[in-house]
Amino acid sequence: MNRPSTFLVLPFGLFGVFLLAGCGDGVPGTSGTVAVSDSAGIEIVSNPAEGQWDEGQGWRVREVFRLGGVGGPEETLFERPGDMVPDGEGGVFVVEAGEMALRRYGPDGTFLGRMGRAGEGPGEFGSLNSAVALGDTLLALDVRNRRISRFLKSGELLDTRPLELDTSTQGFPMRLIPLADGRLLMPSPQGCAMPPPEDPRAAGRLNVTLPPSPDDHALPVEGPVTRWVDHATHAIYGERICSVRPSLAGHGLALAVRTDGIAAVAPGPDYEIHIFRVPDGAESWSGGALDAFPPPERIIRRAVERPPVTSDDRRDYRESRRPADLTDPMSREVWEAIEAALDTTRVPDRYPAIQELVWDDRGHLWVQRRGAWGEPDGPWDVFGPEGRYLGEVALPEELSVRLIHEGRIWGMVTGEFDVQELVSLEIEGH
Template sequence: MRDSAGVTIVDNGRPALDSRLGWRVGPTPTATIGTTEGDPAYELFRAGDATRLSDGRIVVANAGTGELRVYDPEGIHLASWGGQGDGPGEFGPMAPGGLEAWPGDSLMARDAFSGRVSIFSADGAFGRALRPEGGYASVVGPLPDGRVFAATLWTYSGGSPGASELTRPELEYGILEADGSVHRDLGAYPGSELYVVNTANGPLLRRYPFSRSAYPLVWGDLVVISANDRYEIRAYRPDGALARIVRRDHEARAPTWADLRDYVAGQNPDRPEAPDAVADMPLVEAFPAFARVLVDRLAHLWIEEYRLPGETHRLWTVFDPEGRTLGLVEMPGSFAVQEIGEDYILGTRQDELDIEYVESWSLDRSGS
């Protein structure tokens, strides 16, 4: 660690891939929510996020029914909050789309379609809605001082019909007051890469297998605005000043046409013609440096390692609250991690029949 003009810079070596931090994820889930048939309270549809309240209750954002579903620590359904509609505490189509803990043991639920977030108390009472102003449309999360970190949505102006490109729209970030008004603009930063095919009816978005992405999040009293072009996390103070840079050794590798075709073929085993659809796609300069970034309830930084072609690991590098590497932790199964607490991990997964589940796993941090 070193300081440079008021910025703390943390340079980390890369842990050996065969090493592991002494922390342990439990061998089986402590709670599994979801079912193929039966009680509708356990049938999940478009469950995109989950969080845990301080008393252990698990809240699931079930966008398919516009509800926040509440379960006890063992996964027993207790209540459902919200519902589809335009009224206070209700959600529009495809919402709630995300959950965040709110100061005071409250809960923030995102509703992108309606352009607002709804704040609920721990007992499910709707408190208020926050609508971002100043062109901001997405609330990343709350700050300790009561303000919120927000971002704009990406926009694409379009091109000539028949033309295609790998584009990267910029996103603007800002700090909002508790009522949604703008406190400070933080500027524009690269967003996620998109492959766009322009048609006479407008742009058509196509998924690009190795696109680089942007990761905004709240880290204690700092806000992170970083992308996975390189293994580097940049954290800013709410006034926009750069406060901390966390780096970890990383060897960049460029994808090949064979990598691209093999990936598409693996994702479409029943469509032998699928790899031909990527013949016009350009190659990015390098694979993403990492896959995802999360901050746990103890302000540790967790970065999911990117799996290169042929790799099957599910490794995360854990950093302490100051950005120093602690080591590697391996996640079980194929679930997508949504939240990491002091002694638990929440995630979502789908089985081979596309049945959705939310799982809670224990996390033991006692090992060195």
């Protein structure tokens, strides 16, 4: 989230407790009527604003522990935390890109060890961009060294495989998404390059690796299998510079993929989610077409009102983009490029409905609603496996959710002075 906001701690005893307006997956309540229809073989699930759970039967979310802050042991301080991966014993591995290491924490927050360090040798990282679990192993992406390292969860390095990656066409992947058949999806975010392209909306790209072969040491990368324009950013171009900056109210790519290949994507600014299956072959995606994903099997909709973009929002956003020192020639060029982009880019009348999508390990889809400029993003909506809206989650405002697994929510909270804290929440009555 690129907007300033605050984190409110609710005074519920020793730990913060938050309420979910709903209950477990029992008998649906009578709060709203879900309409399910069929259109050309696509199931359309139209949800009302109200959830299916009755009032007063909500899940309770309890803070189990919080690590970080200012001072303390090195293993409790976070500089650039990234992915979180379940360790199979109730704890997590946390990518700490600042340290170039995977840290392991137990269910109670106890530090259990680390694997990896900065370098180019076996088990070392030039950049630690992402990590995922695949079976009983951990895969760690190192874009700088263009390779993927495979570890046992006990910490032993199994092997390191080079990536056959063409960055000129496939970009620089910043995330791994594992599939049960051994393939890896690798999104590459939108970037910019000089000289400016004909279409300044330089698109993000989604690539896929083939399953590893015992006879082939390298991992071939196919793609891009699809591309998308990240409307949540501007590609800024000047005579000597190019940069990607956050936009005011554009929608970005919200994509969540389960290991069984069931994927959810929010293709536009409305509250609409497409559920599709990841194709077996790269050629079955979209042919690399812009903003194209495989045909959905299900479309989930919900009746919500998107926040309006006000004139104050537009003014405050423009002012927030202004460099502090305009006496520097480079800063002036950056500001002139930003102003040119702002003056020529249409700002939507309303903010997009959806900020983020996350699957949990029970097949629920968690959807975070987008907030207005200067406000925190909204609560999380929970949908059952059949696409029915169940209820609403209220989590700490600054919590960036990284993992929902075995009744726990794991994420990072960014506090004052950008101090990072690891937070684990337990879902009670789940």
